[in-house]
Amino acid sequence: MMLIKRYIPLAIVFVFGIMTLATYYIPPKLAQDYYLETMNKWINIVAAFAFLLALLSLFYSHYNKIKRKVDGWGYSIFVYIGFLVVVVCAIKSEGQLMTGPALTSLGWIFRFLYNTLSASMFAVLAYYIVSTAFRSFRIKTLQAFVLFMAALFFIIGKVPLGNVLWNKLFFWTNVSISQVTDWIINVPSVAAKRGIMIGIAVGAIVTSLKIIFGIERQYMGKD
Amino acid sequence: MSETWLIIGGWVAAGLTIFIFSFLYKDNPFFKIAEHLYLGAGMGWWFQVMFYNIWKPKVWEPVKILVNGLQIIQSYHIWKPEFWKAVWTAGDWTIFIPTLLGLSLITQFFQKISWVSRYGFTFIMGYGAGLVIPVSVSTDFMTQILGTIKPLFKVGTEMSWASFFYTFNTFLIAFGLVCVLIYFFFSAEQKGLVKKASNIGIYFLMLYFGAAFGNTVMGRFSLLYGRFDDLYKYSSVKYFYAAQIIAAALAVYFILNHFISAKKSRAAQDNSGS
Numbered sequence: 001m002m003l004i005k006r007y008i009p010l011a012i013v014f015v016f017g018i019m020t021l022a023t024y025y026i027p028p029k030l031a032q033d034y035y036l037e038t039m040n041k042w043i044n045i046v047a048a049f050a051f052l053l054a055l056l057s058l059f060y061s062h063y064n065k066i067k068r069k070v071d072g073w074g075y076s077i078f079v080y081i082g083f084l085v086v087v088v089c090a091i092k093s094e095g096q097l098m099t100g101p102a103l104t105s106l107g108w109i110f111r112f113l114y115n116t117l118s119a120s121m122f123a124v125l126a127y128y129i130v131s132t133a134f135r136s137f138r139i140k141t142l143q144a145f146v147l148f149m150a151a152l153f154f155i156i157g158k159v160p161l162g163n164v165l166w167n168k169l170f171f172w173t174n175v176s177i178s179q180v181t182d183w184i185i186n187v188p189s190v191a192a193k194r195g196i197m198i199g200i201a202v203g204a205i206v207t208s209l210k211i212i213f214g215i216e217r218q219y220m221g222k223d
Numbered sequence: 224m225s226e227t228w229l230i231i232g233g234w235v236a237a238g239l240t241i242f243i244f245s246f247l248y249k250d251n252p253f254f255k256i257a258e259h260l261y262l263g264a265g266m267g268w269w270f271q272v273m274f275y276n277i278w279k280p281k282v283w284e285p286v287k288i289l290v291n292g293l294q295i296i297q298s299y300h301i302w303k304p305e306f307w308k309a310v311w312t313a314g315d316w317t318i319f320i321p322t323l324l325g326l327s328l329i330t331q332f333f334q335k336i337s338w339v340s341r342y343g344f345t346f347i348m349g350y351g352a353g354l355v356i357p358v359s360v361s362t363d364f365m366t367q368i369l370g371t372i373k374p375l376f377k378v379g380t381e382m383s384w385a386s387f388f389y390t391f392n393t394f395l396i397a398f399g400l401v402c403v404l405i406y407f408f409f410s411a412e413q414k415g416l417v418k419k420a421s422n423i424g425i426y427f428l429m430l431y432f433g434a435a436f437g438n439t440v441m442g443r444f445s446l447l448y449g450r451f452d453d454l455y456k457y458s459s460v461k462y463f464y465a466a467q468i469i470a471a472a473l474a475v476y477f478i479l480n481h482f483i484s485a486k487k488s489r490a491a492q493d494n495s496g497s
Binding site: 005008009010012013014015016017018019020021023024038039041042043044045046047048049050051052053055056057058060072075076078079080081082083084085086087090091094095102103104106107108109110111112113114116117118119120121122123124125126127129130133142143144146147148149150151152153154155158181183184185186187188189190191192193194195196197198199200201202204205207208209211212219220221 | 224228232233235236239240243244246247252255256257258259260261262263264265266267268269270271272273274275277278281282317318320321322324325326328329331332337338341342343344345346347348349350351352353354355356357359360363364367368370371392395396397398399400402403404406407424425426427428429430431432433434435436437438439440441443444446447449450453
């Protein structure tokens with residue numbers, strides 16, 4: 001039983017990990033035509049089923065809320081309503097958003113329901129980011145001041161009022177606010193970003209090697 | 224889509240936007256309805272994306288071709304090589320491998336056989352890990368180093384402010400990167416020169432975090448402008464003042480709710496007092 005429960009899955013990780021890694025050292029056309037193309041198709045299919053797992057898990061969780069009539073169980077019904085409305089419209093319009101210049105029912109749902117909700121949900125975060133920063137951020141050190149100034153330049157640099165104020169107050173510098181923000185993003189930010197990216201790359205390589213060689217196996221869960 | 228549907232869409236969009244924004248005042252049933260609707264609609268949206276882009280063309284269609292192809296084999300005897308040749312050429316048999324690996328994930332719901340899901344997860348992890356190594360080495364590691372190691376002076380250019388700034392910026396990027404890397408280097412004790420370099424690295428990081436924060440804030444605000452722009456559009460006579468009517472109705476709800484809950488809490492206090 002240990003063989004099929006533990007060793008074969010570990011062998012799958014090892015084999016697919018090493019084979020995928022090896023494609024980097026095989027002529028690109030050969031690797032692309034015979035391996036990566038097939039694997040990309042396979043991973044898409046498996047990922048689609050992983051999405052199905054998430055969907056069923058969500059439905060199960062909300063079904064339990066409705067069944068046990070926990071606080072706010074009525075809202076869970078709207079999860080099913082939202083899902084069904086989109087899926088029924090998608091089936092009706094065969095997954096197409098437009099037919100010629102006209103919106104299909106799925107296109108209507110996307111524009112007036114999904115897109116609206118999505119944009120509104122993220123737009124609300126604008127208030128919370130600013131209010132949280134205002135309440136919790138205190139300039140007590142020089143480092144905090146540098147962070148604040150960089151953020152301030154970026155915020156005022158992207159609104160017309162900020163540009164007008166900058167031109168009135170700092171006209172004698174002969175430098176526009178967009179030049180300052182460009183310099184920050186292209187010079188000191190690049191240095192920091194590269195440092196972070198190199199760190200992430202080293203971490204990702206080490207973790208991947210640990211996964212391939214079966215040292216890291218938490219994703220397999222408990223026996 | 225008829226004009227009527229566009230007007231209904233305007234009412235739906237204005238209503239949902241105002242419901243979401245109502246959370247800024249306080250948590251309320253309208254926000255919760257919109258929130259749950261978003262969750263369901265989001266899952267529905269991704270479900271149809273998966274269905275029309277993956278399950279239908281990459282799983283269902285190949286299986287259908289395979290089943291149609293297998294109908295030919297009825298004319299052959301099982302012992303004949305033509306039978307097996309027909310079976311092999313009927314379609315793409317490999318499609319069953321990712322399908323079964325994917326289906327294995329669903330066993331997570333059944334505790335006794337949940338270990339079967341490891342087959343699907345290990346495939347994802349193995350392929351992902353194998354892909355990450357060369358990608359990280361080439362794009363995140365080597366490219367970043369190559370982008371930093373540049374000549375400090377442009378050959379054949381005369382001294383000018385532009386060439387001076389080029390040299391200064393190139394040096395600053397290289398110097399900043401070294402300082403940031405020293406900050407992230409935990410194998411050596413942070414004291415003396417290492418500590419000083421590490422402190423300079425923090426300033427570079429702060430500039431980056433500040434820029435990233437500013438960009439994020441402005442990105443969110445651009446979404447907010449978009450929502451206000453839509454609300455303005457739906458407040459026109461063409462949409463029968465949808466935005467104003469919904470906002471006013473919600474304001475009335477909040478006022479009534481305030482008085483009713485105040486009355487209820489007073490009644491509860493009286494009851495507890497007596």
